[in-house]
Amino acid sequence: MLIAEGDQDRTLFILESGSVSLAQKTDNGEQKLGTIGAGDVVGEFAFIDERPRSATVTIGETAQLLKLDHAKVMRTLVDTPEALAELLQALANRVTLRLRSYMSEQSVQNELSKVSGISDAPAGKTGDAYLEELIDEALAHPAVSHPYLNDLAQGNLPDLKWALCDFATQYPGYCAHFPRYLTMVISKLDSPKHRMTLMQNLIEESGMLDDEEIEVLVEHGIDPDWVQGIPHPKLFERFQHAMGVHDTHEQADDVLEVVCWRESFYHLLSNGSPAEAVGAIGLGTENIVNKIYTPIIRAIERLGTLDREQYVFFELHCEVDDDHHEALLAIASDFADDRQNCIDLRKGMLKALGLRAMFWDWMYDRARHREPCA
Ligand SMILES: [Fe+2]
CATH class of the missing domain: 1.20.910.10 (Heme oxygenase-like)
Known part of the structure; x- marks a missing residue:
């Protein structure tokens, strides 16, 4: 398991290869939310918002992940505006996609x-x-x-x-x-x-x-x-x-x-x-x-x-x-x-x-x- 739902931690992951699967607790037990593929980010909600992890993330067998520590990323980004712009764009897109599913x-x-x-x-x-x-x-x-x-x-x-x-x-x-x-x-x-x-x-x-x-x-x-x-x-x-x-x-x-x-x-x-x-x-x-x-x-x-x-x-x-x-x-x-x-x-x-x-x-x-x- 990479992330447990409810955990307080702001690490962001970038999936370099393989896949991870997402699941969320419901009244009727755990519900699968889907999988995330290579090139995508994992953990963006907690990274931006400092909220508890919204889902449990399980790593597939072949998955390779890049781990980004929140404080380090923030400091680096202040010095490199171009990298910052790209990361923010990617995060904003992801968060928008996720939000859409909550409300039509x-x-x-x-x-x-x-x-x-x-x-x-x-x-x-x-x-x-x-x-x-x-x-x-x-x-x-x-x-x-x-x-x-x-x-x-x-x-x-x-x-x-x-x-x-x-x-x-x-x-x-x-x-x-x-x-x-x-x-x-x-x-x-x-x-x-x-x-x-x-x-x-x-x-x-x-x-x-x-x-x-x-x-x-x-x-x-x-x-x-x-x-x-x-x-x-x-x-x-x-x-x-x-x-x-x-x-x-x-x-x-x-x-x-x-x-x-x-x-x-x-x-x-x-x-x-x-x-x-x-x-x-x-x-x-x-x-x-x-x-x-x-x-x-x-x-x-x-x-x-x-x-x-x-x-x-x-x-x-x-x-x-x-x-x-x-x-x-x-x-x-x-x-x-x-x-x-x-x-x-x-x-x-x-x-x-x-x-x-x-x-x-x-x-x-x-x-x-x-x-x-x-
Ligand atoms: Fe504030």
Whole structure:
């Protein structure tokens, strides 16, 4: 056996010859998923996402594999952008193929059509003036000003603890896949400069911080030891465990609303134009992170049972990862001198915001109809 389902390990394998077979546990015992042939990659989900292995992989008799250690690969790739681009492209293709099998093209399209009743972009404008309008439009969107977020921050929910536990349970079904979203966007960009910028974000996602970022942390009273070398999905897990939420990986894949959000967002990144993908992950996501995580921090503080170290995930994203959105704005700005790209930036942004707002609607409904704890 090469990989056991559920294992935590990020090694990536390239199959040089022979074949390997994949199987997954189900309620009716083990189910065969198929085989992978020479030239293909094995283990890409865990490599990108830092999630437990999704399947058991058994090696055929003649198989020869090349083993790639995660930390070493990341370091090498930063120095060799061409190799990086190729690997990311291969990984992005693989991950897209696998995702397709979870959700039909039609159901993804249906989901996206709910958020695509989008009015025309302001005429005539391009460049940074246009971008500024988009930023304002994003910040005024229900994805940011949603009553769910306000009521969490104000404690206006029947059971704040239950609501935060529910958030801790459901949200990672989308956000734990962030490295995969970034990988997809990087693989779509032509400019090496743009790719390297986002690669830097991807490296930060895996917990590697540089001196400048550590300085910012210290300024905000965050102990660098709380975060250095720890991938972001792990930091979220720390928050989950502190809230008493355990073992959500499998659960999260059963909840349709969460799967819809994740897969529709991924579909938007993989099928849209590069400008649309940048609009979605930049203007519609990184750009608003700060505004979304601040009310979550307020709610956690209001609850008053967690140490700062336990919810450092949110502060980290508000204070340090703020430069992610600067980096993405710089990329968006390069796209914004072309009229069609301007329209696509906005389209991607509004779709990403629309998907998030639908998720908040659902979460709000759950949080409001929960009876208070005795
Ligand atoms: Fe992150």
